[in-house]
Amino acid sequence: MADPTTPLFYVMFAAAVLMIGMGKGGLGVAFAALATPLLAMILPVDTVLALVLVAQMTADVFAVGAHWKRWDHRLVMLLIPGALVGVAIGAFFITSVSAQALRTTLAVVILLFTAYKIFERRLLRGAAYRPRPWHSALAGGISGFTSAVANNGGPPVTIYLLLRDLPPRTFIGTTALFFLILNYIKVPFYLYADLFDWALLRSALWILPLAPIGVWIGKTFVLRVNKELYD
Numbered sequence: 001m002a003d004p005t006t007p008l009f010y011v012m013f014a015a016a017v018l019m020i021g022m023g024k025g026g027l028g029v030a031f032a033a034l035a036t037p038l039l040a041m042i043l044p045v046d047t048v049l050a051l052v053l054v055a056q057m058t059a060d061v062f063a064v065g066a067h068w069k070r071w072d073h074r075l076v077m078l079l080i081p082g083a084l085v086g087v088a089i090g091a092f093f094i095t096s097v098s099a100q101a102l103r104t105t106l107a108v109v110i111l112l113f114t115a116y117k118i119f120e121r122r123l124l125r126g127a128a129y130r131p132r133p134w135h136s137a138l139a140g141g142i143s144g145f146t147s148a149v150a151n152n153g154g155p156p157v158t159i160y161l162l163l164r165d166l167p168p169r170t171f172i173g174t175t176a177l178f179f180l181i182l183n184y185i186k187v188p189f190y191l192y193a194d195l196f197d198w199a200l201l202r203s204a205l206w207i208l209p210l211a212p213i214g215v216w217i218g219k220t221f222v223l224r225v226n227k228e229l230y231d
Contacts, residue, residue, distance in 0.1 A: 012039055014207050017055045021214020023154075024056070024063035024179070026172055026222030033152040037110050045103045046094065050195040051204070052151045053186060059211040060180035063172075066219045070173030072166065076181070078136035079143070079157060083182050086144020086153075091189035093149055106150045113146075113155040135160060147182055148189065154179075168222050 016035035023033070035055065039048045094102060139160035147153025157178060161171055190196060 009042060010204065010207065012042060013051070013055075013204055014210055016052065017059075017207055017210040018214045020052070020055050021059045021062070021211040021216075022218040022221075023214075024059045024176060025066060025215035025218020026168075026220070027218045033110075033113075033150075033154050036151040037106065040103065040106060044099055045106050046099065046193075046195050047197050047200065049094075049149075049151055050190050050197065051200065053183060053190060054201060055208060055211060056151065056179070057183050057187075058208045059215055060176065060183055062212040062215040063176040063218075064180050066215055067169065067173035067176050070169045071177040072164075072170055072174045073177075075136070075161065075164065075174055076178045078133075079140035079160070079178055080181060082137035082140030083144035083147075083153075083178075084185060086141040086146075087148045087182070087186055087189055088144075090145040090148025091186075091193055093145075094195070095193045102149065106152075109146050109150040109152055113152060116155060116159075144182065144185075147179075148186060153182060172219075172222055 016038050019038075020035050036045075036048055036052050039052065043051070093105075097105070139156045142156040143153035145153075146156065154175070157175060161174060166174065
């Protein structure tokens, strides 16, 4: 692993923060999820989880502001209970496995969601979706777990909301509000798991202003693209 005080760390963290902001601003939370595996190439996964969480929380505030009241409040409230359970299970998992097992879990989650994205159109083509109450609990629960162990809770919620056929701005506003709530829920669990490296966080705080810049870039994109291309 690289020394976190080297220029390589700051360059990669800057790229990660910018990607997080762009994803939350409009390019999608799946894009933002690239930040964790990027940094996991040079830092231990448990350190990366807390570091990326701080960047996500910063971007979340600006993303919600950028898409203020564009969300579907009812869908957010349906997702939160399952997400809370998923985060709790994820935090227990983090504290119960070795560093290598956590790194392997991160890799598996990323690969599974990448495979889904590749075959997404085939899987959803011609699907007649009928909402059921347990769908939101399942999507929220999987999102909470994968967000806790890999900072990659986007795909389950993205699938759920895409099936709801929301307009792009409503889709982004809904995901922005959901992940703001979810990421702040994760804080006490990460504190309990002792994941925060406070010295590293203090040394990298100056990079966090890239988050709102990324949000602005993402918002500009989503406001100018039609729904078909966006999906």
